[in-house]
Amino acid sequence: MSDAAPSPMLEIRNVTKRFGQLSAVKNVSLSISKGEIFALLGGSGCGKTTLLRMMSGFETPSEGAILIDGEDVSQVPPYKRQVNMMFQSYALFPHMTVEQNVAFGLKQDKLPKAEIDAQVEGMLKLVHMTEYAKRKPNQLSGGQRQRVALARSLAKKPKVLLLDEPMGALDKKLRGQMQLELVDIIESVGVTCVMVTHDQEEAMTMANRVSIMHLGEIMQVGSPSEIYEFPNSRHTAEFIGSVNIFDATVQHVGTESSQLSSEDLDCVLQVEGGINALEGAHVGVAVRPEKIYMSRSKPEQGENWALGKVHDIAYLGGHSVYHVRLPSGKVVMATTTNVDRHEQRLTWEDDVYLYWSASSSVVLYQ
């Protein structure tokens, strides 16, 4: 976490959470700086929600500490924390109007009425919900409810805003639109934000930094492109986007480039730079499908190629994903952009050469 600012807004120090025998979160440390939008990304049961609930105060860490703006809040109950959450279900109070929902948190601070009214008005304006102020939540659409929930969680000007699966309750079409709008609003307010999601696209669209969680541990933290281009483990590489991983043995470690061999390939695998492993070590070499080229003729390069048969084609409109079966039986995915409408495309059972550059491959140690 070298890129964190000197005094982080939210700091998680060696936090562990156990439920009976089960450890939901295992010795997690994180540092999130002011104004950052940070995403906790992982599958179900990876501990991301438990971690978020510890930040909000609904769970207490079994070990470790949570600091907000330098202050240890591990034992502080949720109603005394300067942290607000937008719930997955939005949790709008059904017996209150939009206005009353947004004012709810402000009323707890015993602010003068005029101040509350002004603040509520400003918040509703921010989320474009002014004309719905007098409506009840059940008279609103899903997207409108989300706006109200956001306004309510921002109204108290929290130090940290927590988003629990922010798009979970919206249909797919609305998601893309709301993702960007949410980011605009959060950035205009300048609040530090932690979101939890299982949707990698959502995390990558919205967050400045993403952390991949798996089995209660943080696998990798980085910007969306770092995580995609330089995954540090098989799990991360496979979780984010699709990937081809060759099981390989290190043959030669050099400074400019290093060579490996794989049972799936007849040629040498070449990667850029050195490898942090001894010769003879077993590692994985990951290549993203869009970085693999396809050709009917043999490529000129002597390394990083394979000959296979087209096994399956997934036509996705803008691009197609080809599943190519190598003689070893391994299936490699390669994508091509469908630029020309009339081009003579590869089809089932065609022989095809696959090739990629050394700079496109990533060595995975675990």
Next chain:
Amino acid sequence: MSKLGARSVIAVPYIWLLLFFLVPFIIVFKISFAEMQYSIPPYTELVEFVDEVLTINLNIGNYYYLIDDSLYAKAYLSSVRIAFFATIGALLIGYPMAYAIARADANTRNALLMMVMLPSWTSFLIRIYAWVGILKNNGLINNGLMSIGIIDEPIALLNTELAVYIGIVYAYLPFMVLPIYTNLVKLDNSLLEASADLGCPPWKTFLTVTLPLSKAGIIAGSMLVFIPSVGEFVIPEMLGGAETLMIGKVLWQEFFNNRDWPVASAVAIVMLLLLLVPITFFHRYQSRELEA
């Protein structure tokens, strides 16, 4: 065919209600306009056809009598008062019970619900009679208190209004607990979390979120306790003694002691009209809830 099927399904309860609610009501209503006489049945007919003369005798004297004799007004007021405070008592005991059951984990929840309902599986009469044994002068409570030396002589519990309250609250408690429980168990926990998240301590969350959202359950439970309590006969008869005045007892006396069926019918009709007020209120509220 399916329409016919649907209609016949709806028809069954309606025919039932018609036969066993509306027809008896009309009979009672009819008798309330008759005059008492010593015969079988012990009242005059409303419509007579003698010597080609059709006479309809509508006697409103029974109703006049109810107004004239202050006993009835007192009995109605006393019934409403006792039912009202008993309902509040049942609410104060029933709400925390319902809350605790709704918050318990799924397994204990069923056991707790069973314990609420279990007593209703034995006869109502026997359960009320058991309270006589508990409350009487040499009953469980008085003997217990005397044996540990808190009191020297028994305190009068049986045949007091307190005993009637105990009886009603005890007997009707499940009718209070169940609707409130059904309401609270549906309460979305994330609403309580949201309230805490926005700075509301637990006691205030209860007042601003839980309580308003369980209003429908509170009203339903209160109606289910209040309405039958007003006309309650067994409990004041067995636990209340001579001083407790309730309309159910008056009704019984008119019917079986005085054998004045017309006045007794008038008492019943007025009681029904009195109860119509809270019933309409309840119905209005429910249909409004359904719309929302």
